[in-house]
Amino acid sequence: MSKIEFLKELEANLRKMNDSEKNKFITYYDEIISDYIENGMTEEEAVNKIGSPAKIAVELLEDYDSVRLRLPITQNKATNMVLTIIGFPLWGSVLLSVILLILSGYIILWCAPIATGAGSVGFFIAALVGVVGAPFVMTQNISIGVMQLGAGIASIGISVLLGYITIVLSKNFVIITKKYNAKLVKLYKKKVVIQ
Amino acid sequence: MRMNRTKRKLINLCLKLIMIGALISIVGFGMVGFNYKKLMNQTITEKWYHTIHINDENLWYGVRLGNDFFMMNIGSPE
Numbered sequence: 001m002s003k004i005e006f007l008k009e010l011e012a013n014l015r016k017m018n019d020s021e022k023n024k025f026i027t028y029y030d031e032i033i034s035d036y037i038e039n040g041m042t043e044e045e046a047v048n049k050i051g052s053p054a055k056i057a058v059e060l061l062e063d064y065d066s067v068r069l070r071l072p073i074t075q076n077k078a079t080n081m082v083l084t085i086i087g088f089p090l091w092g093s094v095l096l097s098v099i100l101l102i103l104s105g106y107i108i109l110w111c112a113p114i115a116t117g118a119g120s121v122g123f124f125i126a127a128l129v130g131v132v133g134a135p136f137v138m139t140q141n142i143s144i145g146v147m148q149l150g151a152g153i154a155s156i157g158i159s160v161l162l163g164y165i166t167i168v169l170s171k172n173f174v175i176i177t178k179k180y181n182a183k184l185v186k187l188y189k190k191k192v193v194i195q
Numbered sequence: 196m197r198m199n200r201t202k203r204k205l206i207n208l209c210l211k212l213i214m215i216g217a218l219i220s221i222v223g224f225g226m227v228g229f230n231y232k233k234l235m236n237q238t239i240t241e242k243w244y245h246t247i248h249i250n251d252e253n254l255w256y257g258v259r260l261g262n263d264f265f266m267m268n269i270g271s272p273e
Contacts, residue, residue: 122266122267123267125258125266125267126246126256126257126258126266126267129243129244129246129258130246130247132244133242133243133244133245133246136242136244137239137244137245137247140239140240141237141239142226143223143224143226143227143234143237144223144234144237144239144247144249145223146219146220146222146223146226147219147220147223147224147247148223148245148246148247149219149223150215150216150217150218150219150220150221150222150223151216151220151246151247151256152216152246153212153215153216153219154212154213154215154216154217154220155216156212156216157208157209157210157211157212157213157216158209158213160205160208160209160212161206161209161210161213164202164205164206164209
């Protein structure tokens, strides 16, 4: 297989990739083949050494949808580990801020149903005390007793209404939270390529 | 469709309760001639079952569970 044939086949197999990424890899393999030829290999030998373009394309496409991390090129795992530990104050604080950002998103999301739920419980207790206590208040002061009875009845309505709003909001927010979780999980399920 | 009708009935019931309650409260206030000062003068000994609290300075709605512990207060209990 000639260099041109190799590059054409590689290009055809990388059609899922966007043009800039595809061109980057084609240029890269073009240069590698040219280097081998400069070192004394024939075009066919150079192409054979690199391998099948279809196989290379499969590997490249696997990495295409991955998160790329450019770590310090030390060629040494231990040094990389030490650098990672030393760099903890930097990447640790960034990681912590990302976690807190996600957490604050959840808190903001669930503020509304928590507030309506608390309101519902509060109004229900006030309604219960108000309606049950109204006759006793009437024995002391009829007008305040009647006002308390009215406020108690209105509180029952507000409590049930807020309870209904809480259920509706919670149902919708559970769906939103599940979608949000799925997106986050998808993000972290990506393959990480250390360059 | 049936569920929607139930929901609508529930919301209607809630709104009716709120309106009836508000009306009864207005009637109660009307019994003192809509005179807040007159209402304030009719001081009563506060008990745990009071939800409408009237004193010289303000009026608030809610449950007093302790000296400094209130629940569902609308208006300032202080």
